[in-house]
Amino acid sequence: MALTKYKGIDITGIVNVVPETTEDNLDLELLTPEERAALVNHTGIRFRKVAPESLTIRDLFEKAIVKLLDKTGWKKEEVDVLVCVTQSPEMIIPSVSCRLHGDLKFPGSTMCFDINSGCSGFVYGLHTVGALLAGMETKNAKAILCCGDLSTHLINATDKSVRPIFSDGVAAIAVERNADNSEITGYFNLETAGKGQHAIEMQKENGGQAMKLNGIDVFGYSVKLVPENIQKLMEFSQQEMTFPDVFVFHQANKLINESIRRKLGIPEEKVPYSITDYGNTASASIPMTLGTGWKDAEQHSGWIVVSGFGVGFSVASALIRFSPLFCEPPEEY
Amino acid sequence: MSKFALLTDFIDFLESELLLSKGEVHATAEIRSLRTWGSLNALIVISRINDETSILLTAGDLAACKTVADLHQLIVSRSNGTY
Numbered sequence: 552m553a554l555t556k557y558k559g560i561d562i563t564g565i566v567n568v569v570p571e572t573t574e575d576n577l578d579l580e581l582l583t584p585e586e587r588a589a590l591v592n593h594t595g596i597r598f599r600k601v602a603p604e605s606l607t608i609r610d611l612f613e614k615a616i617v618k619l620l621d622k623t624g625w626k627k628e629e630v631d632v633l634v635c636v637t638q639s640p641e642m643i644i645p646s647v648s649c650r651l652h653g654d655l656k657f658p659g660s661t662m663c664f665d666i667n668s669g670c671s672g673f674v675y676g677l678h679t680v681g682a683l684l685a686g687m688e689t690k691n692a693k694a695i696l697c698c699g700d701l702s703t704h705l706i707n708a709t710d711k712s713v714r715p716i717f718s719d720g721v722a723a724i725a726v727e728r729n730a731d732n733s734e735i736t737g738y739f740n741l742e743t744a745g746k747g748q749h750a751i752e753m754q755k756e757n758g759g760q761a762m763k764l765n766g767i768d769v770f771g772y773s774v775k776l777v778p779e780n781i782q783k784l785m786e787f788s789q790q791e792m793t794f795p796d797v798f799v800f801h802q803a804n805k806l807i808n809e810s811i812r813r814k815l816g817i818p819e820e821k822v823p824y825s826i827t828d829y830g831n832t833a834s835a836s837i838p839m840t841l842g843t844g845w846k847d848a849e850q851h852s853g854w855i856v857v858s859g860f861g862v863g864f865s866v867a868s869a870l871i872r873f874s875p876l877f878c879e880p881p882e883e884y
Numbered sequence: 885m886s887k888f889a890l891l892t893d894f895i896d897f898l899e900s901e902l903l904l905s906k907g908e909v910h911a912t913a914e915i916r917s918l919r920t921w922g923s924l925n926a927l928i929v930i931s932r933i934n935d936e937t938s939i940l941l942t943a944g945d946l947a948a949c950k951t952v953a954d955l956h957q958l959i960v961s962r963s964n965g966t967y
Contacts, residue, residue, distance in 0.1 A: 586924065593928055712923045766927045767943040775940055806931045813935075 553741040554787045559732025560681040561872060563725040564622055567842040567881040568615045569718075569829065570602040576715050590715050595805030599718035599830035602701045606884065607641040608721065609650055612697045614884055615723035616655060622877050623725045625693055627657045632683050632694035635665045636672035636834045638862070639700040648697070669751070670801045670861025671741075672834030673698045674869050677726065677857075678739045684728040696724040699835035705753070707761040716764070716804065718830030720881060722838035736872040740784040747772045747864030772864045773807045778814040780866045781858055788870045792816065794852050795870060797844075801859040802826040802836035811858075829881065834859065845878040887936045894956045901929050911953040915946075933959060 576597055577587050591597050602611075612635060620627065635648040648663040657663075662683070668675050673696075680694035699721030706713045729736075750768040753760045777800075785792055798817050800808050802825055812822050823844035825836065832839050837857050858868040888894045891911055898909045902920045915921060930941050939962045949955040 585920075586922070589928075590924055593924065765943050766923055767930050767941070767946060770927060770930060770934075771940045771942050774934060806927060810931060810934065 554739070554783065555678065555741070556735050556738045557678070557681040557685050558735050559729045560684055560736050561727055561729060562677075562875050563727045564619065564875050564877040564879075565722060565724050565838045565842055566615050566618045566622060566879045567720060567722045567835065567839050568611050568618070568884055569600040569720040569832075569881040570606055570611070571883045572601045572603065574599045574601050579715060581709065581711055581714060593804075593806055594716065595824060595826045596716060596830045597827045599703075599715075600720055600832075601703050602719040604704070606701070608637050608639050608699065608701050609641065609647050611699065611701075611721040611884055612647060612651055612723065613655065615697060615721050616651065616695055618879075618882065619695060619723040619725055622879070625725070627655065627661070629693050630657060630661050630695055631687060631689060631692045632680050633657060633661050633663045634676055634680050634694065634696050636668050636676040636696070636698040637665065637700055638667055638669050638833070639702065639704055640665070668865065669700070669833050669863070670803065670831075670836070671859035671863065671865040671867040673722070673837045674739070674857055674859045674867035675741060675865075676834070677724070677737075677869065677871070678741060678867070680726050681737060684726065685732065687728065690728070690730050692728040694726040696726055698722050698724070698838060700833040702762070702831070702833055705762040707756060710761065710763070712766060713762060713764050716831050718832050720829060720832040720835045720839055722835045722842070724838055738784060738788040738870045739867070740780050740787065740869070741867045742776070742780055742865075744772060744776055744864045744866070750864055751862040769803070769861070770807055770810075773803060773860050774810045774814065776864070776866045777811050777858060777860050777868070780860075781815060781856060781868050784856070784868045784870055790854075790870065795821070795854050795856045796851050796873075797821050797823055798856045798858065799823060799837050799840050801861060802829070802831050802840060803861065804831065833861075839881060841878050842880045845875075850874070888933075888956065888959055891953060891956050894959070895952065897932070898929065898952065901925070901932055909952055911951065911956075913952050914950055915952060915955060937963070939963070
């Protein structure tokens with residue numbers, strides 16, 4: 552059981568970037584009109600962002616990083632860690648983070664690597680950069696965490712089970728170590744159920760590969776494992792389920808997310824969604840939801856739960872102190 | 885579990901969730917031949933069964949059921965809520 556915590560680490564700000572093109576599930580010719588209406592009604596997904604083949608994850612991350620540096624006022628020389636969480640790099644070697652390091656001229660002192668993770672990737676990435684910053688000598692050490700995928704580049708566009716779900720987008724998150732690092736600022740529960748590895752996977756198809764999703768098994772693993780994961784997290788943090796201001800779930804689909812919400816007894820107003828306008832954006836979906844809804848959220852405790860779950864089968868939740876300087880809605884590339 | 889204790893109740897449930905007319909679903913009907921059956925409706929049915937009974941059926945469970953009666957029998961046998 553990977554229950555862990557960090558001290559003195561906070562999210563300073565979040566920016567989100569999406570491709571310009573939007574697809575409307577109500578116009579999706581792949582489905583009958585009745586199927587389209589049922590899909591939007593039950594999954595909550597109306598619009599999806601779709602990147603052209605010419606656009607790469609590196610391009611979106613670059614725009615997000617440039618905007619993040621502008622919003623924070625950070626100099627590249629101050630950035631100690633640059634981590635990219637993605638499963639859709641346009642090339643395997645070198646890593647996206649190293650390419651961005653070179654192209655954006657970060658200094659040699661910036662640590663770079665990629666994490667291959669999907670829907671739980673934001674939480675895994677946040678824990679990773681937080682743990683790295685916590686171990687550094689530099690006061691106010693800084694990290695940029697990039698999360699996201701061009702999932703529409705991984706699917707067969709004629710596959711009715713994935714085309715209406717997945718959407719493209721990225722987030723860049725500024726994470727900083729405070730001068731005072733005596734306070735716990737994040738509790739994490741990071742878990743894996745590898746027996747569910749086939750629920751979402753790349754499969755050979757027509758001489759290539761395409762991402763396949765077994766919706767029923769994804770539902771089963773999610774509604775079984777996520778509530779247990781969050782309950783263990785809250786016990787670990789010694790906080791009641793009423794303590795967090797909001798619970799921001801990976802935007803899988805509303806059938807799954809609402810089942811999780813009901814099992815945990817969380818009121819509807821504490822569970823924001825971005826899925827109607829932005830679909831399932833994999834590891835970007837939690838920061839995307841914060842970017843679209845945070846300004847409206849009422850703050851009481853100043854702590855939130857974030858929970859990612861999916862491909863792996865991987866489940867990762869965190870209770871984090873959250874009071875960012877900015878939390879931007881998605882900007883089009 | 886009382887919600888689906890009777891096969892007739894389960895048939896009513898399927899007709900409602902699959903937006904089918906009264907009498908379109910019967911015990912020996914093949915699930916995958918039901919007029920509105922598809923990946924989304926299968927997920928909706930599995931989700932609603934979980935809401936009503938806490939029973940979580942897998943894709944493998946569903947694949948092993950040929951008829952409506954087979955699926956009902958599986959739910960009855962899982963009424964202890966194991967997964």
